[in-house]
Amino acid sequence: MGLALEIDLKDSRPAINSYKAKLSEYLSSLSHPLEILEISNKRRELTDILLELKETSQLSLLCDESETLDNLFDKLLQLRKEKRPLYKRFKREVNGKTRDLAVPQKPLDLFLRNYAEHIINQAECHPQVHGGEINWSPIESIRTHLPIAIALSFDLSQAFKNTHLQYVFDFYYGLIYKKTRNIKTSIDLAGFLATVSTVYYKDWGYALPQGSNIAAKLFNRLLYPISFI
Numbered sequence: 001m002g003l004a005l006e007i008d009l010k011d012s013r014p015a016i017n018s019y020k021a022k023l024s025e026y027l028s029s030l031s032h033p034l035e036i037l038e039i040s041n042k043r044r045e046l047t048d049i050l051l052e053l054k055e056t057s058q059l060s061l062l063c064d065e066s067e068t069l070d071n072l073f074d075k076l077l078q079l080r081k082e083k084r085p086l087y088k089r090f091k092r093e094v095n096g097k098t099r100d101l102a103v104p105q106k107p108l109d110l111f112l113r114n115y116a117e118h119i120i121n122q123a124e125c126h127p128q129v130h131g132g133e134i135n136w137s138p139i140e141s142i143r144t145h146l147p148i149a150i151a152l153s154f155d156l157s158q159a160f161k162n163t164h165l166q167y168v169f170d171f172y173y174g175l176i177y178k179k180t181r182n183i184k185t186s187i188d189l190a191g192f193l194a195t196v197s198t199v200y201y202k203d204w205g206y207a208l209p210q211g212s213n214i215a216a217k218l219f220n221r222l223l224y225p226i227s228f229i
Contacts, residue, residue, distance in 0.1 A: 022183075023169045026191030033195035034080045037073050042188060047073075049189055053179060054118045069115065075107035087199050087209060100161075102199040102209035112214045116193055120214060123175050123221040160208035161201055163219055168208065169194035171222035 036042050047069055054065075079086060087102040104112060172190035180186055197218060199209040208215045 018166060019170055019173050020166060022173060022187050023166060023191065023194070026169075026187050027195075032080060033086065033192070034076055036188065036192055037077055043073060045185055046189055046192060049176070049180060049185055050115050050119075053122070053176070054115055072107060072111050072114075076111065079105055079107060086196060087211070089199070099210055100201070101211040103211040104209075104213075108196060109213070112197065112212065116197060117214050117217065119172070119175060119193070120217050120221060122179075123171070124224050160210050160215055160219060161204060163208040163222070165194055165198050165206035167222055168197055168218060171218065172197075 030036065036046070047066055050069060051066060076086075084105065086108050087104050089100070089102050092099050092101055103109075169190055172193045173186055176189050177183065177186040195206070197208070197212070197214065198206040200206050208219060
């Protein structure tokens with residue numbers, strides 16, 4: 001069974017710059033998000049493009065970062081071998097509401113922080129969007145609007161849950177293809193990043209998780225185009 005059949009995308013609303021055929025192409029041959037890492041030539045291509053897209057860091061200056069990424073891929077595959085999920089799932093009461101939280105396992109968290117986040121940060125983010133961004137807190141955000149008499153706080157209903165896999169894939173694909181101009185490589189990397197950046201919700205499909213450190217950054221940037229509608 002292909003991963004596409006398991007995901008069963010129900011939302012037919014068109015995403016901005018939607019690449020549905022490309023996502024279906026990627027998913028149709030896979031049964032697990034990490035399966036692409038078991039294909040040696042695909043894994044090597046993913047490693048090369050991830051390192052190319054990643055900004056130079058202190059880590060890359062101190063060691064062979066390709067080896068570091070390769071070891072991280074091995075740790076991700078170990079999760080699959082042990083039949084452990086990519087995300088730890090649990091429910092918690094937050095401000096009177098029950099949250100369905102999903103926290104990435106340590107190897108995935110390291111990958112998302114050290115590689116996926118660098119790619120995400122290359123996309124534009126509206127200057128008035130502060131949630132989940134570095135050096136911003138609710139208090140710091142409110143200070144930018146001072147002096148004011150009243151400040152309203154509200155919670156978008158199911159915001160992350162409504163940000164389904166297709167939106168996430170479209171975001172990654174558009175960004176990666178702009179850098180590489182290689183359709184196949186862009187499909188593979190965008191597909192891999194999208195499937196490990198999302199979690200499965202029963203009767204809903206794959207969408208952004210509450211509990212991942214990159215989810216807010218993704219949400220802020222993949223919806224950036226609606227600022228101009």
